Amino acid sequence: MSETGPFVVFANFLSDLAVDLGEGQVLTQWAQQAPRKAWLLRAGDVLVTPVPLSREFLRYVCDLTGVLPETVTVVEVPASGPVPLARAVREAGLAEHVRALAGDRGAALLPTALDGSAIAFARDLGLAVHPYPTVDAAAAALKTTMLLNTKAGFREAAEHLGMRLPAGRVCRRHETEGVARELLESHERVVVKPDRSAGGHGLRFVSRADLRGGAALELDTVGGPEGTWVVEECLDVVESVSIQLETTASGTHALFSGAMRTADGSFTGYLSPLPPSSAHSAEELEKWGTALGRHLADHGYAGPFGVDALVNADGEAYASESNIRRTATTTPHAMVTRLTAASPVTRPAWSVATGRTRRPLGFDGALDRLREHRLAFDPASGEGVVLYADAPPDGRSWRYAVIAGSVGDVAEREAALADALDFEGR
Structure with missing residues (x-):
């Protein structure tokens, strides 16, 4: 598949690659970011998303990227609980629809997470998996992908490659308290990490005082009853x-x-x-x-x-x-690169964050405020604020990106944005 061929952009945030599927609540929260994948769309592409995109947001994205809305297709998959997106597509009876949209144009699946479910889905639909030449090539990488997205797998590889690591040990769940107590003999605090976790989910910070007097280290269910954990010094x-x-x-x-x-x-x-x-x-x-x-x-x-x-x-x-996947920053960086390609800003500084407004806003209402305060992204200058993930379900928890010529300019625009949208805590 060539780089210019059509993509089926597969927003499979519901994946066992970064976090165990048993952690359904956090996966569902992460999936709310799926609309940001619209920034990757080109003419002829298809977006398969577990959450809806508003028409206002898709029009906004297309206006800034120059892609005609009628040349892209969005397939919204009904909620199906904490199951892989491929399974949800099949359960909703949408697999053949996606296959028909991909057609015989040499399309490739572009998954957020390269997991077994996405590879099987691509195989069923006769698609390649970007950037691999074949589905079999993607499948051959799966073992390493799954391993290096674990804390234990990374520590082993990092030690072999000569990276500097915090003092720590890999252990089973029932061993974590004993290991924590041992490390606390030489360190003030330790952090206890479930093996498969992302974004800080499931981390537990423990001090000597927490285990004083025989107090027990109580872990939640992350990682399962006998899962692998990592205990490290807290730097x-x-x-x-x-x-x-x-x-x-x-x-x-x-x-x-x-x-x-x-x-x-x-x-x-x-x-x-x-x-x-x-x-x-x-x-x-x-x-x-x-x-x-x-x-x-x-x-x-x-x-x-x-x-x-x-x-x-x-x-x-x-x-x-x-x-070992597309992360929370991969798509925003691609968006920034795309939006500033023809602008005077050759090496843009940028940030992504979330601000909570005091009152709910709709997408157009939030965008109007940016324009009123002259903060909305301007393609001519290559600077400004982008509402990169659609309106939040609560109308208040807004994800945004700020693009500017320097880190200092980013900070100034973020402060102005907090005033314009009336963020809490400003």
Whole structure:
């Protein structure tokens, strides 16, 4: 399949790649971001989404990308509980519809997560899986993809590749308390991580005081009763950073890096490029990411991936996990690149975050406020605010992107946005 061939953009946020399917609630929450995949659409493409897109949002996306709305198709899949998107498509009787839309045009499936369900779906529909030449090639990469999206699998690979890691151990669930107590003998705090987790979901921070006097370490059900867990020292973190890369037939290439915004270990937003406080870690991040890319390529993987790291008070970076998939920042970066391609901004700075308005707004109402305050993205200048994920179900929790010429300009526009949309806590 050529790069210019049609895509079936498959927004399979409901996947066992990053989090166990038993964690249905968090997967359903993540799936609310599926409308952002509209920024990838080109003429002739099909978007298969587990949540609806409003007509206002699709028109907005098409206006900014220059794609005629009538040249793309959106297939909205009815809710079917915490099951893989491919299963939901079949249960809704939409598989043949998707097959007919893909036709015989050499279309390829572009999944959010390369998992077994997506590969089987592509095989059933006679589609390739981007960027692999065949479905079999994609299937051959699945074992490594599943392994490197676990905390234990990453630690093993990272140690082999020479990355700096926090002190820690891999253990079974029933061993976590004993391991935590051992590590707490030499560290003030530890973090207990379920093996398959993303975005900070399921992390538990434990101090010596928490286990004083024989108190027990009570874990939730993440990972199952006998699942694998990782217990690590809790670093004195001043910044959470990441680098996103892509491995192709020509090698591994760094795409962008940035600082993650977090709350209690959970991902809440992103700023790219790295701010001055952590810019010194860029070279080491790229070294680690390139080494991991070679490892992935040796095991058949192709496509985007990322490495996350924690920067401590001494300025040292410690690798924390890998994300062998399209992440929360992959599509926004593609959107930024696309929207600024013909603008004067050659190396844009950008952020993604969520702000909560004091009162509910509809999509057009929120966009009108951006325009009134001269904050809406302007294709001519390549700067401004983009409402990149449609109106939220509650009308208040707005995901947005800010694009500008520098990190400082991004901060100024974000402050103005908080005033324009009347965010809580501004």
